Amino acid sequence: MNHVLLIDDDVELVGMFAEYLEQEGFRVACVHNGDDGARAALGGEYAIAILDVMMPGTNGIEALRRIRAGSRIPVLMLTARGDDADRILGLELGADDYVAKPCTPRELTARVRAILRRTQATQGDGPGALITVGKLAMYPEQRRVTWDGVPVELTSTEFNLLEVLARQAGRPVSKNELSEQGLGRPLARFDRNIDVHLSSLRHKLGPLPDGRSCLQTIYRQGYQLIRE
Structure with a gap:
């Protein structure tokens, strides 16, 4: 391709x-x-x-x-x-x-x-590579995502960033790391790419049982996908 x-x-x-x-x-x-x-x-x-x-x-x-x-x-x-x-x-x-x-x-x-x-990158992954975090399920081989069993339509970059966060769920991931792993390039000064993509992901993913977004901004540390 x-x-x-x-x-x-x-x-x-x-x-x-x-x-x-x-x-x-x-x-x-x-x-x-x-x-x-x-x-x-x-x-x-x-x-x-x-x-x-x-x-x-x-x-x-x-x-x-x-x-x-x-x-x-x-x-x-x-x-x-x-x-x-x-x-x-x-x-x-x-x-x-x-x-x-x-x-x-x-x-x-x-x-x-x-x-x-x-x-x-994930085309060679086997079917056992399923990633689950609470109601979130990611199928890297198919580049497919569901929330509570309902398909979620993501862009390629949104999928990449969510995969990075899901593989490290429960701990903050810096914007530098997200840019390197999700975009494939170093984070540029004043670059708002990550913030805009994460804002879009918040709207597309469902809330936690207490109503909070599953994607949290951690002050001075980055973003974190919350484990239920």
Whole structure:
């Protein structure tokens, strides 16, 4: 699964990225508008989509909204440097990560590899790898989650982060560790990725019997998945 979908209206930039990715062993398809990009991403042919926020017509945010309505394909957003509003909105809508433009092809490729490495890391696990914490059940081989027997739809990155917390349930996990293990990269200064993804997970997972969220922020230590 190394087929990459590049969605960006900047033809010259897309050509440069595509050439570098292909040299690194990826197959690349390029689309230059949000409508066609969303349709292609929903087709099931690609391992990951790289989606630019700023496009005329259907922009990247709307395209992401359409993709997430029907697919959990990993999505890496390309955002303007310093544009925190689009970046956070993209993460809240289900983007897995972002790269700020301008960026180098090498940086983009490294981020793609990190996402795919985490997404595909559990493919060799056996069925005995089930993880349970209270009402939470995780099936790493299938990348499937249930809460009290009810399926929970997670993005690739949300699954990765929850798996890290579930394997260490009952103890705080630092944001640095979550970024390294869940995103596949060191935590950058002022990076709010982890916070946004964990906020989304809180909304998707059920409460504990006493009404608290099962995901707790531990002051100056990180996040903790509570054992019942």
